[in-house]
Amino acid sequence: xxxxxxxxxxxxxxxxxxxxxxxxxxxxxxxxxxxxxxxxxxxxxxxxxxxxxxxxxxxxxxxxxxxxxxxxxxxxxxxxxxxxxxxxxxxxxxxxxxxxxxxxxxxxxxxxxxxxxxxxxxxxxxxxxxxxxxxxxxxxxxxxxxxxxxxxxxxxxxxxxxxxxxxxxxxxxxxxxxxxxxxxxxxxxxxxxxxxxxxxxxxxxxxxxxxxxxxxxxxxxxxxxxxxxxxxxxxxxxxxxxxxxxxxxxx
Amino acid sequence: xxxxxxxxxxxxxxxxxxxxxxxxxxxxxxxxxxxxxxxxxxxxxxxxxxxxxxxxxxxxxxxxxxxxxxxxxxxxxxxxxxxxxxxxxxxxxxxxxxxxxxxxxxxxxxxxxxxxxxxxxxxxxxxxxxxxxxxxxxxxxxxxxxxxxxxxxxxxxxxxxxxxxxxxxxxxxxxxxxxxxxxxxxxxxxxxxxxxxxxxxxxxxxxxxxxxxxxxxxxxxxxxxxxxxxxxxxxxxxxxxxxxxxxxxxxxxxxxxxxxxxxxxxxxxxxxxxxxx
Ligand code: HEM
Numbered sequence: 001x002x003x004x005x006x007x008x009x010x011x012x013x014x015x016x017x018x019x020x021x022x023x024x025x026x027x028x029x030x031x032x033x034x035x036x037x038x039x040x041x042x043x044x045x046x047x048x049x050x051x052x053x054x055x056x057x058x059x060x061x062x063x064x065x066x067x068x069x070x071x072x073x074x075x076x077x078x079x080x081x082x083x084x085x086x087x088x089x090x091x092x093x094x095x096x097x098x099x100x101x102x103x104x105x106x107x108x109x110x111x112x113x114x115x116x117x118x119x120x121x122x123x124x125x126x127x128x129x130x131x132x133x134x135x136x137x138x139x140x141x142x143x144x145x146x147x148x149x150x151x152x153x154x155x156x157x158x159x160x161x162x163x164x165x166x167x168x169x170x171x172x173x174x175x176x177x178x179x180x181x182x183x184x185x186x187x188x189x190x191x192x193x194x195x196x197x198x199x200x201x202x203x204x205x206x207x208x209x210x211x212x213x214x215x216x217x218x219x220x221x222x223x224x225x226x227x228x229x230x231x232x233x234x235x236x237x238x239x240x241x242x243x244x245x246x247x248x249x250x251x
Numbered sequence: 252x253x254x255x256x257x258x259x260x261x262x263x264x265x266x267x268x269x270x271x272x273x274x275x276x277x278x279x280x281x282x283x284x285x286x287x288x289x290x291x292x293x294x295x296x297x298x299x300x301x302x303x304x305x306x307x308x309x310x311x312x313x314x315x316x317x318x319x320x321x322x323x324x325x326x327x328x329x330x331x332x333x334x335x336x337x338x339x340x341x342x343x344x345x346x347x348x349x350x351x352x353x354x355x356x357x358x359x360x361x362x363x364x365x366x367x368x369x370x371x372x373x374x375x376x377x378x379x380x381x382x383x384x385x386x387x388x389x390x391x392x393x394x395x396x397x398x399x400x401x402x403x404x405x406x407x408x409x410x411x412x413x414x415x416x417x418x419x420x421x422x423x424x425x426x427x428x429x430x431x432x433x434x435x436x437x438x439x440x441x442x443x444x445x446x447x448x449x450x451x452x453x454x455x456x457x458x459x460x461x462x463x464x465x466x467x468x469x470x471x472x473x474x475x476x477x478x479x480x481x482x483x484x485x486x487x488x489x490x491x492x493x494x495x496x497x498x499x500x501x502x503x504x505x506x507x508x509x510x511x512x513x514x515x516x517x518x519x520x521x522x523x524x525x526x527x528x
Contacts (some may be wrong), residue, residue, distance in 0.1 A: 016319040020306040023320060024313065030332055034339045038389070042381035049370065052363040053442035055486060062443040065433050066393050066472035067426060084451025095419045099404075107405040123402050127395075149521035229295050230499065235300065247462040 017112045060144045060157055061070065071137025074228065077235050079250055087228075094221050098123075101218045103210060126225060165241035168234070177245075184244030188251060195223045264349045285333055304328035315515040324524035329404065333397035337425075338511065340390040344428075345386035345504065347383040355435070357496035359489030384450050387429050394425050406525040414517040424507040437492060445495070452478035 038140075064072045074083045105113040115119055143149040144157040168187065169180035199219040200207065207215060231251075234240040244251040260268075268274040282288055283296055294305040307313045309429045323329060354373055355365045358442040369376035398418065401407060407415035453461040457468050458477040473485045483490030518524065 005283045009410055015322060017306075017325070018300070018303040019316045019318055019320055020303045020313070020354050022325060024307075026327075027323060027335060030335055031339050034336055034343070038340075038343055038386055039378075039383055041385050042378055045381070045385070046377065047381050047384040047439060049366055050438040050440045051432075053439060053490070055442070057439070058445055059439060062447045066442050067429065068448060071451075080451055080454035081456055082457075085455045085462070091421060092423055095422075099407040099409075099415050102408070105408065108408040109406060110527040111403055112405075112478045118403075120403065123399075127399060175326055203498045220318065227311060 010055055017055070040138060042122070061142060063138065065143070066135060066139050069142075070134035070250070073138045073142070077228075077232050079251065087247045090221075092225060097221070098216065101214055101221075103214070117173075122222070122225070130225070130228070163239075165235070165239045166242050167245055168243045169245075171238070181244070181246055184247075184251075188244050191227065192223055195219065195226075274404065300472060309399070315512070317519045320523050321526050323526045328486065329526075330397060330497055331391050331400050331525065333400055337390055337393045337397055340386045340393060341507070341511070342391065343386040344436070347379045347386065348500070348504075350379045351383055352500060357493050359437070359492060363437065366436050387432060391429055394422050398422060404525060408525075410521045411517075411525060414514060414521060417460060417514050417517065419506065421510050421514060424510065425505055427506060428503045429497065431495040431503065434492060434495045435499065442487055445482075445491070449478055449482050449487065449491075451479055452476075 020191055025100075063069060071083060071088060071135065074087065077083075078087070086107050102116075102119055104114070104116055107119075140151060141148050143153075143155040145159065145161075148160055149155055167180065167184070169183040172183065174180045196216070196219050199222070200215065203215065204211070231240075231243070234243075242250045257518070263462075265274075268277075293309045296302065304318050307316055307318045351369065354369050354376065356362060366380070369380055371377075371381075398504055399426065401418065430445070430448060436443045453459045453473075453476065455462045455477040457464050458471065460466060460471050460473045460476040462477075473479070479485055481486075481491075481493050481494070
């Protein structure tokens with residue numbers, strides 16, 4: 001019997017084990033460590049309590065709880081309707097869609113980089129760069145006026161940073177409002193159209209197996225994620241404020 | 252016939268019984284055979300395969316586990332233990348949170364001073380507050396790490412897609428739990444962090460009074476929009492405190508707790524922890 005299955009022979013162990021005691025004892029140990037760790041932490045460090053809430057005294061900077069600072073930080077680059085409402089919704093919906101968009105059957109239940117490089121890159125980029133590092137920046141480097149301060153710099157509330165930002169169509173030489181709206185609209189829709197077309201062309205062999213709708217939604221999410229990075233680069237590197245300005249929304 | 256006098260054991264035999272362990276065996280037998288034990292646990296304690304199965308299957312808490320699992324599911328290198336730790340931290344916040352509720356009143360005039368009272372006068376009050384707060388913060392971190400692990404092992408792939416979706420709800424509710432709790436100390440930190448956070452809702456398309464397209468929706472104003480629904484007014488004041496308190500102590504924990512039960516049940520139904528097959 002065992003000869004048929006070399007793995008069993010080598011390890012000389014059964015594949016399945018009883019939850020009681022093998023798992024329950026691990027859980028118990030884990031609970032013990034968590035309880036001890038939490039107790040020690042709570043004895044050593046006190047939770048903060050500042051002065052009583054005062055609606056007439058706005059602190060500068062006012063920061064959201066640390067886990068939302070990534071979102072607060074993209075307020076520098078996007079208007080609140082996007083940074084504060086649409087972006088979180090897209091993150092939540094996008095995360096929920098992952099199992100339905102990633103239909104690569106490989107790498108189910110084990111660590112592998114080679115069998116799913118794109119997936120790992122996209123998720124790690126979103127999580128580590130766009131989420132965690134923005135949080136770290138928000139906690140430690142954002143000072144009064146939401147300006148960037150290096151750790152050794154004094155948080156000067158009167159520091160003024162001259163903003164010479166212009167909109168992208170203006171930078172391109174467009175001077176009338178309607179024309180700017182048209183150019184901006186063309187750039188944004190062109191970005192999505194070309195991006196989608198390019199992706200479909202690159203993956204043309206996979207369209208059949210992946211399915212049109214699935215691939216379409218996937219590339220839109222990629223493009224939005226990439227677009228956020230592009231916008232951040234444009235803003236920091238080229239002082240571009242908006243790409244598209246309309247009476248209703250600005251992007 | 253003379254009734255037999257009950258025998259009084261001499262000290263020597265007593266010590267002998269302790270040394271040989273006989274006494275403990277007798278006590279153990281008395282307990283395990285007692286009606287109370289049997290009615291409570293429904294099976295013996297002897298280490299037999301049958302009892303190992305029953306230990307899980309006949310206990311309402313433990314039966315969220317499968318009875319048997321793959322050996323690889325025990326590896327900490329695989330799971331990082333993060334799901335389990337997240338759950339333990341959640342339980343810690345429930346226990347310490349209930350204790351805090353005995354002392355805390357979600358009223359503008361009292362809330363801040365109840366915090367002071369908790370910190371300086373209530374026995375172990377500061378410790379309970381610290382444990383509650385740090386467990387909540389740690390839970391946010393561990394749930395992200397858990398999610399990252401589940402992604403890296405591809406464990407959201409069939410048949411576990413649905414459990415991943417439940418997981419995304421769970422991470423959302425974990426953040427909301429933490430956020431609603433953030434307001435309750437009613438200090439400067441709390442009030443302004445929540446002001447910054449809820450200000451975003453002003454910009455909700457259609458439903459926020461500063462959001463795009465709000466002019467097409469009848470009746471949207473600073474007093475009646477997505478934000479005022481959240482905080483019960485046009486700024487973060489006592490009504491917001493009460494709202495957040497109810498959300499924080501009743502509504503969200505109940506939903507999150509229910510979802511966790513579903514989450515664990517689904518792990519079992521989806522064939523246990525994922526693994527190479
Ligand atoms: C309150 C939050 C959560 C709790 C208490 C929790 C708890 C657990 C536990 C105890 C496990 C067993 C394996 C392990 O410990 O890694 C598990 C597995 C799993 N969790 Fe979570 N979880 C939570 C949030 C999430 C989130 C945010 C996601 C993903 C979006 C998620 C998706 C999954 C999946 C797919 C599995 C199965 C993993 C496998 O089969 O390898 N969970 N969860």
